[in-house]
Amino acid sequence: MSIQDLGARLIAAPQKGRRKMVALAGAPASGKSTLAEGLVQHLRDEGHSAQVVPMDGFHLDNVILEPRGDLAVKGAHWTFDAEGFVHLVKRVQTEDQVYFPTFDRGLDKAVAGSGLIDRDCEIAVFEGNYLLFDVPVWRDLKPIWDISIRLDVPFDVLERRLVQRWLDHGLTQEAAMARALGNDIPNAQSVIDFALPADIVV
Numbered sequence: 001m002s003i004q005d006l007g008a009r010l011i012a013a014p015q016k017g018r019r020k021m022v023a024l025a026g027a028p029a030s031g032k033s034t035l036a037e038g039l040v041q042h043l044r045d046e047g048h049s050a051q052v053v054p055m056d057g058f059h060l061d062n063v064i065l066e067p068r069g070d071l072a073v074k075g076a077h078w079t080f081d082a083e084g085f086v087h088l089v090k091r092v093q094t095e096d097q098v099y100f101p102t103f104d105r106g107l108d109k110a111v112a113g114s115g116l117i118d119r120d121c122e123i124a125v126f127e128g129n130y131l132l133f134d135v136p137v138w139r140d141l142k143p144i145w146d147i148s149i150r151l152d153v154p155f156d157v158l159e160r161r162l163v164q165r166w167l168d169h170g171l172t173q174e175a176a177m178a179r180a181l182g183n184d185i186p187n188a189q190s191v192i193d194f195a196l197p198a199d200i201v202v
Contacts, residue, residue: 006200007043027129050125051124052126053126054128059080082138086137088100100113
């Protein structure tokens with residue numbers, strides 16, 4: 001499905017709240033961020049006010065994860081502030097203007113108040129691993145979405161991309177494999193195993 005086709009589907013979808021609420025979900029390294037940015041740019045080119053809202057701003061900080069023993073599995077669904085993210089999504093659906101946190105990968109930290117959904121925003125495109133995820137708290141998002149998209153990427157492709165991601169960060173092949181196999185690949189499998197139905201599968 002082309003960006004143009006996706007954009008047309010989003011525009012045509014019925015809307016429940018203040019603005020169109022779009023979920024773009026998928027496993028780590030499935031291409032969510034790239035598609036979200038491309039889709040929003042297309043919508044803007046077509047004259048619509050659209051904004052990407054990444055889920056990653058709700059990573060719990062390392063100072064919380066480390067004492068819990070969860071630093072090595074950062075990115076697993078329990079290492080996010082799920083309740084806080086659901087609250088944000090509900091606010092974006094109903095309020096005129098909403099600030100949200102984003103994630104700085106260089107600092108490995110969430111940055112508060114660094115994103116903005118302004119009054120003119122017609123379409124909010126949320127992207128993240130757990131937007132269509134059938135476990136407590138995360139599953140509360142499903143009724144909020146006006147339309148949902150899931151990226152369905154073959155698992156062997158995800159594995160290669162996840163290893164390459166760590167190689168690009170300067171790790172050796174052995175270390176990159178260990179990081180991917182120890183955390184990213186299990187997270188990807190979890191996203192697939194507990195996936196809720198999507199309106200569109202790409």
